[in-house]
Amino acid sequence: MILPRFEFLEPATFEEALKIVEKNKGEAVMMAGGTDLLVNLKRKVIKASVVISLEKIDSLKQLNYSESAGLTMGSMVRVSELAETPIIKQKFPLLAIAASKLGSPQIRNRATVGGNVCTARPAGDTIGPLLAYGAEVQLVRGKESRWEPLAKFIVGPGKTTKKEGEILAAIKVKPCAADTGYSYIKYGIRKAMEIAMVSVTTNLTFDGKKCTSAAVVLGAVGPVFMRSGDAEATLCTKEITEALAEQAAEQAGAFCTPITDTRATAEYRCDLVKALTKRGILEAAGKHVKQSSSRKQEQK
Amino acid sequence: MKKYIKLNINSTEYELLVNDNETLAQLLRGPQLNLTGTKQGCELGDCGACTVLMDGKAVNSCLVLAMQANGHAITTIEGLASNGKMHxxxxxxxxxxxxxxxxxxxxxxxxxxxxxxxxxxxxxxxxxxxxxxxxxxxxxxxxxxxxxxxxxxxxxxxxxxx
Incomplete structure (x- = not known):
């Protein structure tokens, strides 16, 4: 399959990239890892006369963590890095788990977190965890820089509020509460190279046995990822029981708005949301119990 | 537009003239190198037939542009045998x-x-x-x-x- 003709530009610095992007407005596409873009260019889904790669810009590959500020990662951090970096595994396990389920090892070695976010697919693997953690994205154009919550940045399938000439520079995630339980369920027909039929990301924060805050993020069941506010409210300030999980799951199922496509029917997806949300909540609560008990053992 | 790139393929340094829209897989298999051990299957990153190592990491060479290999080390199947002995x-x-x-x-x-x-x-x-x-x-x-x-x-x- 032959790529259509285009001019390939590789700015070495962020400043140079901003200038080149501004200069080629309307004709250029930006390339992060290229695992999606090159496929779309080959298939002629996307047309562009200029391709601007951000790969040479080292400042976009930084990954920093501090207890006070949390995690800041450049948009060009590879998905394989998310899956393998110890601090992400330890502090933001949902992100590491989801990253390890994206595509194949070969794809993960090229794909980037910024690319995954900007592609804005309803089944994008890193998006659910980033939303559950309340991530914000930084967009830069010329001398202007703005931060926007990821939940507002993605507005439709493949659509973001990224303006012409803007570059997604960084993604920021606040530090996680100490006492959390989590679960990421990506449901598909096969385990490998799969696009989620439904994904459910659950992150619960606890104070003792009580759940104090909850994120239940549903993927591939609407034009964008959806946080089920009703389900989250049901879980808050209560001790998680099977009956409570079931009640929240019913609410999530009623809330989602999936479509019927080649991968599953809308009805089946709604049923999946109910089953997987319940499973996710109980799994997250179970992990919390295990964490608390292991901590007690440590104290002894 | 064509540009020169420098890269290391199977421990040999090369300077090659490549097209903007040429993939690494096409460059490896093309007339300059003729390393046809790298196979092209789906050409969309699904099948892995074109897998090569880029700085030791497996990548789909159909989803890497030849120009992006500039300055990197590539290992293809031809680079595994040494002194006539298979890996x-x-x-x-x-x-x-x-x-x-x-x-x-x-x-x-x-x-x-x-x-x-x-x-x-x-x-x-x-x-x-x-x-x-x-x-x-x-x-x-x-x-x-x-x-x-x-x-x-x-x-x-x-x-x-x-």
């Missing part, structure tokens, strides 16, 4: 009967190398997971997984001096 993973694939039509084999062997380089003693599950991006339509995968196990054991024995 232990290549031998293991033959001994295990893991090669049938052979089209997926170069990609499989390079993916196996990238796995064993970081995890010299993988479990069967880890081997299966490593190969999720490499399709084989002949073997049913069992013999390929066996081959990687044989190669891993061979390496371990060699290190133990047996």
């Amino acid at each position: 232990p993973i290549q031998e293991a694939f033959i001994n295990a009967g893991a090669v049938q039509c052979g089209y997926c084999t170069p990609g499989m062997i390079l993916k196996a190398k990238s796995l064993l380089d970081v995890n010299p003693n993988p479990s069967r599950k880890e081997i299966r997971e490593a190969f999720v991006g490499n399709l084989c339509r002949c073997t049913g995968y069992f013999k390929i997984i066996n081959a990687v196990e044989i190669a891993a054991k061979g390496q371990a024995n060699k290190e133990a001096g047996n």
